Each structure stands twice: as C-alpha cells, then as structure tokens.
Amino acid sequence: MRYSQLLVPTIKETPAEAEVISHQLLLRAGYIRKLTSGLYTYLPLGLMALQKVAAIVREEMNRAGAQELLMPMVQPADLWQESGRWQKYGPELLRFKDRHGRDYCLGPTHEEVITDIARRELQSYRQLPTNLYQIQTKFRDEIRPRFGLMRGREFVMKDAYSFDADDKGASLSYEKMKEAYHRIFTRCGLSFRAVEADTGSIGGSYSHEFMVLADTGEDTLVICNDCDYAANVEKAAVVLPEADGSSEEKQPLARVETPGMKKVERVADFLGVSPRDIIKTMIFLVDGEPVAALVRGDRQVQEVKLKNLLHATEVEPMADDEVWKRTKLPVGYMGPVDIPIRLVADQEVMRMVNGVTGANEKGMHLTGVNPGRDFEPELVGDLRQITTEDGCPVCGGGLSLTEGIEVGHIFKLGTTYSKAMKATFQDRDGVEKPFVMGCYGIGVSRVVAAAIEQNHDENGIIFPLPLAPFQVIVLNLGVKDAAISRAAEQLYSDLQGRGVEVLLDDRDERPGSKFKDADLLGIPYRATVGKTFAKEGMIELRLRASGETIMLPFAEAGAGIAAMIEQELQKVQDV
RNA sequence: CGGGGCGUAGCGCAGCCUGGUUAGCGCGCCUGCCUUGGGAGCAGGAGGUCGCAGGUUCGAAUCCUGCCGCCCCGACCA
Numbered sequence: 001m002r003y004s005q006l007l008v009p010t011i012k013e014t015p016a017e018a019e020v021i022s023h024q025l026l027l028r029a030g031y032i033r034k035l036t037s038g039l040y041t042y043l044p045l046g047l048m049a050l051q052k053v054a055a056i057v058r059e060e061m062n063r064a065g066a067q068e069l070l071m072p073m074v075q076p077a078d079l080w081q082e083s084g085r086w087q088k089y090g091p092e093l094l095r096f097k098d099r100h101g102r103d104y105c106l107g108p109t110h111e112e113v114i115t116d117i118a119r120r121e122l123q124s125y126r127q128l129p130t131n132l133y134q135i136q137t138k139f140r141d142e143i144r145p146r147f148g149l150m151r152g153r154e155f156v157m158k159d160a161y162s163f164d165a166d167d168k169g170a171s172l173s174y175e176k177m178k179e180a181y182h183r184i185f186t187r188c189g190l191s192f193r194a195v196e197a198d199t200g201s202i203g204g205s206y207s208h209e210f211m212v213l214a215d216t217g218e219d220t221l222v223i224c225n226d227c228d229y230a231a232n233v234e235k236a237a238v239v240l241p242e243a244d245g246s247s248e249e250k251q252p253l254a255r256v257e258t259p260g261m262k263k264v265e266r267v268a269d270f271l272g273v274s275p276r277d278i279i280k281t282m283i284f285l286v287d288g289e290p291v292a293a294l295v296r297g298d299r300q301v302q303e304v305k306l307k308n309l310l311h312a313t314e315v316e317p318m319a320d321d322e323v324w325k326r327t328k329l330p331v332g333y334m335g336p337v338d339i340p341i342r343l344v345a346d347q348e349v350m351r352m353v354n355g356v357t358g359a360n361e362k363g364m365h366l367t368g369v370n371p372g373r374d375f376e377p378e379l380v381g382d383l384r385q386i387t388t389e390d391g392c393p394v395c396g397g398g399l400s401l402t403e404g405i406e407v408g409h410i411f412k413l414g415t416t417y418s419k420a421m422k423a424t425f426q427d428r429d430g431v432e433k434p435f436v437m438g439c440y441g442i443g444v445s446r447v448v449a450a451a452i453e454q455n456h457d458e459n460g461i462i463f464p465l466p467l468a469p470f471q472v473i474v475l476n477l478g479v480k481d482a483a484i485s486r487a488a489e490q491l492y493s494d495l496q497g498r499g500v501e502v503l504l505d506d507r508d509e510r511p512g513s514k515f516k517d518a519d520l521l522g523i524p525y526r527a528t529v530g531k532t533f534a535k536e537g538m539i540e541l542r543l544r545a546s547g548e549t550i551m552l553p554f555a556e557a558g559a560g561i562a563a564m565i566e567q568e569l570q571k572v573q574d575v
Numbered sequence: 576c577g578g579g580g581c582g583u584a585g586c587g588c589a590g591c592c593u594g595g596u597u598a599g600c601g602c603g604c605c606u607g608c609c610u611u612g613g614g615a616g617c618a619g620g621a622g623g624u625c626g627c628a629g630g631u632u633c634g635a636a637u638c639c640u641g642c643c644g645c646c647c648c649g650a651c652c653a
Contacts, residue, residue, distance in 0.1 A: 443653030
C-alpha cells in the first residue's frame with residue numbers, strides 16, 4: 001500500500017475530547033473518528049488493526065473446535081421475554097418497534113438467539129458438544145460511554161456459546177476456551193492475566209476474566225506473589241486469620257457526645273482510638289430498599305460482594321440526603337444498635353470487641369459496642385474489599401494489586417438459559433435434558449485499545465507485531481531523487497513479494513514529518529531509504545519498540561527484514 | 576440519572592467577566608518561491624449561521640431563560 005493512496009489523517013495536537021492515551025493516539029494516528037458519543041468509524045488503518053485481532057481470534061476459535069456463524073443484530077422481543085431478560089436487562093438494552101408495532105432490541109449479547117438455534121437444530125446428545133461463535137458488532141446503550149474504543153456503545157465482539165450434555169462436558173468446553181483465550185492474547189503479543197471473576201448480569205456459576213495489564217485499566221486485580229491465584233477485587237475472597245481469642249473484657253455500652261464528628265478519622269482522633277476500632281455503617285439501596293452494611297472503619301465495602309451476599313440485582317450507595325429522606329438516620333452518626341432497617345455485616349466486624357459506632361442520633365456515638373450482644377445482623381459475610389495486607393485465599397501468601405483492562409470473559413452458564421427457553425436434547429438414556437451452556441466473549445475492538453494502552457511512548461503507538469496494520473513502513477526520503485526513489489520502490493515490491501505487509505511512504509513530505517508519522521502510527525519496522533543509501537548503498541532499519549537501528553546493505557534488505565519478521569512472529573506463534 | 580466542566584474555522588484555543596468597527600491566534604488546507612535525515616522558511620489565499628431557540632438592548636459571541644450536544648467522576652461492562 002502506498003501512503004499517498006491511503007486515508008491516514010494524522011494530527012499533531014491531542015484532541016481535547018480524549019482523556020486516555022489509547023483514545024488520543026487512535027485519533028491522532030488517524031485510526032478512528034468519532035461519529036457521536038460512543039460511536040466510532042474505523043478508518044482504513046483502524047480497520048486493519050481490528051481485522052488483525054479478529055483473524056487471530058478466528059484462527060484460535062477454529063483450532064479449539066468452535067464453528068463460526070453470524071446472527072442478526074436486531075432481535076425480537078419475544079425471545080428476551082422467554083429468557084426473562086426483557087424485564088431484567090434495563091435501559092442498556094436498546095429497544096424499538098418496527099412499522100407493525102412489534103418490539104425489538106439491538107443485540108448486546110446473543111444468548112437468546114443462540115439458544116433458539118440450539119433448541120431447533122440440536123436434538124441429540126450425539127450432536128454435543130457444540131460450540132458456535134461469531135464476530136459481530138454489538139450495541140449496548142451504556143450509561144456513560146468513554147475512553148474511545150475502550151467503552152463504546154457499539155463495539156466489535158467475538159461471542160461463543162458452548163452446548164454440552166452434562167456438567168462434566170461443560171467444564172471441558174470451558175477449559176478449552178480458557179486455553180484458546182490464553183493462546184489468543186499471547187499471539188496478540190499482550191501481557192495479560194486470567195483472573196477469577198464475578199459473573200455479573202450474564203448469570204452463571206463460574207467465570208474468568210482476561211485482563212490486559214495496563215495502568216489505565218478500569219479494574220483492579222489481586223495477584224498472589226507465591227501461587228497462581230489471581231482474581232478481580234470484586235471477587236477476591238478475604239480470608240481472616242484464625243481468631244486470636246482476644247480476651248479483652250467487654251465493656252458496657254456508653255453514649256458519648258461527638259459534635260461535628262462525622263468522618264471515621266475525626267471520631268477516632270477525638271475519642272483517642274484507631275479507625276480499626278470503629279464500626280462503619282454504610283447505607284445502600286438494594287433493589288430499592290435501604291440496607292445498612294457494616295465494615296471496620298479502615299475498610300471499604302465491596303459493592304459486588306454485598307450484591308451477591310443479598311442475592312440482589314442492583315446495589316447502589318445512597319446519597320446522604322436520600323438516606324435522611326428514606327430512613328431518618330443521621331449520616332455520620334449511624335450505627336447498628338437498634339437500627340430500624342435491614343442490617344448486614346462483614347465477617348471481620350463480628351470479631352470486634354468494644355467498638356465505636358454512631359448512636360443514630362446527631363452528634364452522638366456509642367462506645368463499648370459488641371456484636372452479638374448489642375446488635376445482631378441478619379447476614380454476615382465477606383463484604384469488604386481485599387487489601388495487600390490480606391493473605392492469598394488459596395495459599396496464604398502475599399498479595400499485589402494491579403490495574404487491568406478486561407478484554408475477555410468466560411462463563412459457565414449452566415442451564416439458566418436452556419431451562420428458561422426449553423432448549424433440550426435427548427440423552428443416551430432417552431430422557432429430555434436441558435443443554436449445559438457456557439459463553440465466552442472477547443472485546444475485539446477493545447483489544448486494539450488495550451494493546452495501545454499497554455504499548456506506547458511519547459511519540460505514539462508501539463503496536464505488537466501481530467496487531468500492527470503494517471509490519472514495515474518504507475520511507476522514501478528522496479521523492480525527487482530518481483536513484484533513491486527507485487531503490488525505495490524496489491525494496492517495497494521486494495518485501496511485498498516476500499509476503500511482508502508493507503506501507504511505502506511515497507508522499508512529497510519533508511523527512512521530519514515522515515519520521516514523526518511513522519512513529520505515531522506504531523508500525524514495528526521502519527526502513528529508511530535516503531542519504532545513507534545515496535552515499536553508502538545502505539538501508540537503515542529502525543525497530544519501533546526498542547529504538548534500535550540496524551544498517552542493511554540494499555541488496556540484502558528485503559530478505560533480512562522478512563527474516564526478522566518471520567522470527568519475531570514465530571515467538572508468539574508457538575504458544 | 577446524580578455531581579463537575581465545555582460548545583467560537585477541519586483541529587487546538589483567545590475574546591465573554593466590564594455588550595459597540597470588517598470576530599482573532601497557532602496548526603492544518605490551497606497557490607507560488609525556497610528547502611529536504613526528526614512535524615522548516617517567506618509571500619499570497621480560502622475557510623465562521625460564534626451549538627440551537629427565545630428574551631433584554633439602539634446594538635449580543637459577550638447579559639438572561641430554555642433546549643441540544645460533547646467531555647470528566649459514579650453505577651454498568653467485551
């Protein structure tokens with residue numbers, strides 16, 4: 001491809017709308033353009049990168065025995081009513097009517113449609129296991145789209161669905177996908193971790209997320225320093241050490257005046273205790289009902305854990321004035337003793353002796369508060385966010401926290417959808433049974449953004465070789481010099497002949513602009529044909545990632561570059 | 576939806592508070608000259624319903640009201 005024939009509108013200045021680096025660079029390098037909030041056009045280069053990811057995904061899915069199909073993006077409401085998600089899914093599901101007044105939605109995911117396919121087309125255990133996937137544009141009417149390709153409303157996703165006769169088979173299918181995902185992200189040249197995850201709104205029993213490690217990640221992961229354990233903090237179980245049997249004597253409950261002391265730190269300071277001695281009371285709206293959750297004063301409530309403990313579908317923190325309106329409880333002075341709403345507690349709280357809590361009265365706190373004696377929560381469980389002071393739930397080892405970008409998520413669904421939609425097959429024993437399902441997603445467009453978040457510098461993108469739209473860019477620095485131009489053209493066609501994906505910068509631009517653009521685009525190899533060629537007959541090859549420069553005699557350049565690329569690709573190919 | 580910010584040329588911004596000539600600047604774009612190894616220089620030029628709709632005023636980019644759009648923080652998630 002010739003640069004002069006390609007639409008690559010690079011921009012020097014960082015667009016004001018872009019906050020994160022991948023978004024800035026995708027815009028600056030001319031990969032994408034925004035249509036409106038959360039909706040992007042992939043320009044030629046952006047589409048090439050996207051298709052690179054898609055090709056790797058496709059190869060590995062096929063290798064794992066999955067079959068590609070393509071389902072409609074528009075889906076009829078009745079399928080969603082069958083699964084129960086027409087009610088449950090919420091406003092993220094974009095709904096509309098056709099000219100006959102029939103209800104439809106834009107597919108945010110395809111469990112319903114694929115289950116419908118399965119129940120029609122798979123009748124016998126002999127046809128199982130089956131794994132079907134597609135690479136397709138999804139639409140989710142996100143509350144707040146942001147960060148360019150990271151969280152668009154429209155995005156490209158690979159979604160696969162497995163159908164098995166029993167749990168054992170489903171586990172096998174799940175493991176196969178897990179392995180395929182490892183291969184996919186390795187082949188993409190990304191640094192990633194698979195972590196245990198919460199199952200969220202898709203439902204199901206067991207799941208892993210694949211996280212690309214990058215500082216700008218929206219998720220926080222805990223990783224064990226000693227064993228293989230890794231989990232999303234939403235999921236990571238806190239394991240308390242053996243109770244030390246503290247023999248501190250229980251004091252009587254006492255009221256103290258704490259005027260103006262609303263924050264944990266201030267109350268602790270004022271009473272001469274540590275935040276660890278305070279029982280923090282947080283009010284959440286759980287499926288529309290206020291619930292008080294207790295954690296130690298120095299801890300954070302993990303909302304996903306709270307949601308799971310209560311088997312709720314929606315949990316959100318209540319604003320201070322809402323708390324007062326709904327419960328007449330004074331924010332800053334709330335406590336579990338005689339609290340008039342539902343009460344749940346973190347396991348750690350139940351071990352506290354002589355704690356300090358609010359008295360549910362403005363300007364008043366209680367001391368000598370003892371769980372069990374002074375209050376009894378309706379539920380006790382693991383409610384708080386894990387910290388690096390906690391031990392690994394598997395081996396007890398030390399933990400580290402890292403930021404990650406979720407690029408893949410795999411679930412064991414069980415029979416949730418097959419039962420709801422009566423999707424059954426006839427088993428060996430002649431009995432009709434529901435399929436045991438799994439679903440497996442990869443945010444294909446998000447992988448492109450994540451790759452950039454992980455690989456860039458002040459000059460632009462540094463694409464991993466397998467994802468780069470072009471492997472090599474040849475710079476003709478003497479467009480008006482016949483000898484240089486001839487050499488650049490020769491190198492270009494030589495590389496093309498060797499199957500190398502090469503872009504020839506044949507624009508009549510000054511060298512500075514060509515260098516800057518080549519860096520910005522993130523093309524891994526840059527071959528410069530210019531002065532050095534005119535003087536010494538040498539081609540200058542620069543590696544984008546390391547900055548290393550290699551001089552190659554013109555006659556050997558094509559073969560040399562092709563060999564380097566081959567070798568580099570081999571590294572991630574043999575996983 | 577709650578909280579914060581912003582809409583002026585393709586992009587990045589100034590002007591607005593304190594209303595008043597043809598609304599500026601940098602980048603980009605077009606023409607010519609010159610230049611050619613890290614986003615050169617000179618000269619000339621094109622490009623604007625100042626987000627939209629009302630209102631106040633002799634006069635509105637500027638003041639007021641409403642609406643729309645975009646961005647950031649939270650819930651959501653590939």
